[in-house]
Amino acid sequence: MKRKAATPAIFLRTPWISRAFEAILQIGISGGDLLLEFGWSDEQTATRERIETLLATRMPPGWEEASAHGPGSDEQVAYARQFCPILGAERLLVGHWPREYGGDEAGIWDQYILREALYAIGEPRGPQYMNSNWIGPSIMRYGTPEQKAHHLPMIAAGTVSWCQGFSEPSAGSDLAALRTRAERVGNGYRINGSKIWTSYSQAADYCFLLARTGEGKKTITVFLLPMTTPGIQVKPIKALVCDGSLNEVFFTDVYADDSMRLGEEDKGWEVVTYALAQERVGSPKHVYAMAMLEKAVEHLQSQDRFDDARVRERAARALAVCDAAQKLNYRCVDNRAKGKPDTAENNMARVLQSKGEHLVSDFIADFLPEVIAGAALAPLKAYVRRTASAAIGAGSAEIQLNLIARNWLDLPRGE
Amino acid sequence: MDFDLNADQEQLQDAVAHASAKYRTAPIHPVFHAYDTDLDRDLGQGGFFDVQRQDGYGPLDAALTVETLSRLPRCAEIGASLLVAPKLLADALPRPIALLSRPDVAAARFLAQAKTAIIDAGDDVLILDLEGMARVETESLYAYPFGAFASPPDLSRARRLGATAVPVLRQWWRLVIAMEAVGALQAALEFTVEYLKTRRQFGRPLGSFQAIQHRLAGGTALIQGLRWQALNAAWSQDPVDAALAATFAQEAAQSVAYDLHQFSGALGLTLEHPLHFWTWRLKALQGELDALHGQAAAAADLAWPRRRESAS
Structure with a gap:
């Protein structure tokens, strides 16, 4: 809806309204074209059609069956490993990322259009939605060149699963109360503690882990920890919500070297605040x-x-x-x-x-x-x-x- | 998508606010309701009821205007003139305008003051010039004046718009319900929130109690969701959108109005306190067009056929 220059002569009957409308006349002449409107641009419509066509023609078989399970189930994790590379090859999986990391520098709206189209069929990215939404962007912002080179291509290609090591038995809504501790040893850290409710962890390749590294309440550090690291044990929790949604993850003398730390030591609260803002x-x-x-x-x-x-x-x-x-x-x-x-x-x-x-x-x-x-x-x-x-x-x-x-x-x- | 008002729209709303500024205070004498003829006159002289008939302006501008004016504790007929009549007829009707859900309705908003009635006759829309037709103001608890015909009206005089006008009338009437509710809900909430920031009990402001905060916050979410939903319905001009907005408006009005009175305590029960000017308008809107179940049934009829040949 484009607005024409306003000619509100009818509004000019009384002086107090006339003053207010002088400005309108000027704006009408200058032709401001931004206005409250709820429509999609031609480009956005084209994006949606492109995505819907891709979903209609390129979805690997088996989604109907997999969608009857939760996003953390073995079925959906496996399905996402087939499906996400197709999105990745089309530069849609991380479309809003910069080109240097495999994205297409698509706008926020394009990202949202993709999400709507995927959620309309049950979100076939399974757990991988986290990767492009906030794990990748956090690595882009706080990661070393080596971390970016290692993680971002895998995320962009749709071949990797992550889990979020945040909640603990004593740290739910009050996340900063977490107790899992990372102690300095040599060129790395020894991590002990446990996480709970950790969705997707039984099938994850990496954990975006928060651990305490100091005494202050928010003195925590973020680690990008391979789930194959010795000392990690995942225990599924049977639950009302779907399979794979809830797990306990135990860390017993898990060694993480400095290369696995995201951002500075003790500065993880800033990282997690940024990450959650991307997610919200x-x-x-x-x-x-x-x-x-x-x-x-x-x-x-x-x-x-x-x-x-x-x-x-x-x-x-x-x-x-x-x-x-x-x-x-x-x-x-x-x-x-x-x-x-x-x-x-x-x-x-x-x-x-x-x-x-x-x-x-x-x-x-x-x-x-x-x-x-x-x-x-x-x-x-x-x-x-x-x-x-x-x-x-x-x-x-x-x-x-x-x-x-x-x-x-x-x-x-x-x- | 662009959710900010552009400068034209902001200026229009500024002008509406400016024109109505002196009516932001509640009537001095304790009353259930009163038709504010001064407000009506000023808005009419300013041309605000003709927003939709201006080149470059449309239903969205009219909807925003209804929202702004519905925030006032004072009351004049706004919605029918701004949102309904322009969609039915190109030429302006004598106003105020009363909307009647059927020809024999017991009482309708503004019927005592109205110069025109727009009547939903089921299979037709009637435009009735009320000149010379005796009407009485009913003893309404609602904060809108309600009126009734003194004797059954002579409908043979009415102009008939035909069956195709019926869905148009109902669509835009639903938007009136939604937009007037948005304005009244926001004003009532803001007024109550300010009171709860200053009213102290147990040594602290009432508004610091989480039991109250959570219900106010929940109500805020309903109101803001409703606001964008209703504005979208004005923009899209889609009858499904209007029915959904009216459904949600009638649902939200019920819970929020209850909470705001609850938190205002006995003070909110007095007629000197302005809260009832908004909440008892909301109650009237809540019951309009067969109330929530009527809107939900209409939304379902518009959104889904009753049967489908086969499930997908």
């Missing part, structure tokens, strides 16, 4: 929720079970929340694309997204109970399992609400 913007989980809602509705329609007004109403209410989450997410992506600082709108988008995920999950539970009770529609069943953690993972809903209260409403802290 624009995860389109609401698109996945909408796709699962659509699948549930299609199934009910095919069985003539979608005539009931209660069913239809609940479907629309779930869609309305997912739609609002999507628009608020777009707002956040727009902020980021313009290089503006992140706002608490990111946290609000997360809150709405979780609400939408819960509503879709409850819709399936209430109107397709056979999905949960039996083996029908396995991808929907996997989705219901995944949403058990919707408001818990990547910063719990309560943390999001705290940040909105503090940073948007400017409410006083508790005394």
Whole structure:
């Protein structure tokens, strides 16, 4: 929608309005073409079509089966190792990265369009979404030339799996309370401790590990640790959420040499803050929720079970929340694309997204109970399992609400 | 995608805010509601009801204007004139305009003050000139004035727009619900947040209690999501988007209005406190067009056919 020069003669009847509109007339003449609008540019539409065509024609067989498992499952990790190289060869896997690291210098919006297209079919990158979103960018920013040369090509090619060694039994939402310790020994460190809830770790090649290296609360250091390093043990945890989603990882006298340290010793909090900021913007989980809602509705329609007004109403209410989450997410992506600082709108988008995920999950539970009770529609069943953690993972809903209260409403802290 | 207002849009909203600045205070006398004829007159003289009919302006500008004006504690008919009438007819109608969900509706917003009624007759849209038709203001608890016909109206005089106008009327009426809710929700929330920063109990501001903060923050997420969803519906002019926005508006209005009254305590129950000017407008919006279930049913009808030949 392009705006023509405004000619608001009708507004000029009273002096106080006339003054305000003088400026409009001038702007109209100068032809500012930025304006609030919600459409996609031709280039963005072309990007989306290119991605959707690729997904329709180049997906390796087996995604329907793999998508019935969680992103950390052996099935999805294996699928991602087939699928991600195809995206990599098209320079789409890390499209937003600089060219020197295998990217295409695509904009933030192109990255988001890719994510939406992938989430709409259940995110076939499996655990590898982390690699391009924040692990690679963190290595680009804080890594040595050797680390960049070693890790970034593998990530760009789609051949490597990572896990995130953050949470611990005593450090969940309060991440800085972590206890896993790295002690200086010779030209390296001896690491002892444990991590928990570590998604994808049983199949990961590397761990992006946080360990304490000093006494201060935020005196921590980041390591890029091969999971084959002696002394690492992964124990899967049986859980409501899908296979491979939750694990314990134990570190017993694990030796990491200096080449595995990312950034300076004791300066890891800066690295992790940067990494999490990359992760927080624009995860389109609401698109996945909408796709699962659509699948549930299609199934009910095919069985003539979608005539009931209660069913239809609940479907629309779930869609309305997912739609609002999507628009608020777009707002956040727009902020980021313009290089503006992140706002608490990111946290609000997360809150709405979780609400939408819960509503879709409850819709399936209430109107397709056979999905949960039996083996029908396995991808929907996997989705219901995944949403058990919707408001818990990547910063719990309560943390999001705290940040909105503090940073948007400017409410006083508790005394 | 561009989520910032451009300079034209900002200037328009500045002008709207400027024109309405003196109406930012609540009425002095404790009242449930009052039609502010001065506000109506000033907006009319400024040409603000004709935003959509100006070259280069469209429904998005009108929606932003409705949002800005719905933040006021004062009340005039805004949404029907700015968002509905221009979509039904090229020429301006005498206003204020009342929207009637059926010809025999018991009471409707602004019907006592209106000069025109736009009536959803199911299979037709009627434009009724109310000149000479006796109406009474009803004893409404809502913070909009409501009115009723003193006797059944003579619909034979009405101009008929035909069946194709029905979905148009409902689409833009839903956007009125969403945008007026956005304005009222934001103003009510901001007012209450400021109160909670200063009101101290147990030696600390009420707004420092996490039990309150989390509900305010949750409400903020609903309002901001609704805002962008509704503005998108104005931009896209898609009936599904409008139905989803109205669905979410009626859902959000319910929980947020309840919370804001809860946190304002007994003070918020008095008519001297302005909160009810927003919250009891929200309650009226909540019940409009068959309330939440009506909007959700409409959204479902628009988004999904009832049956499909085969599942994919």
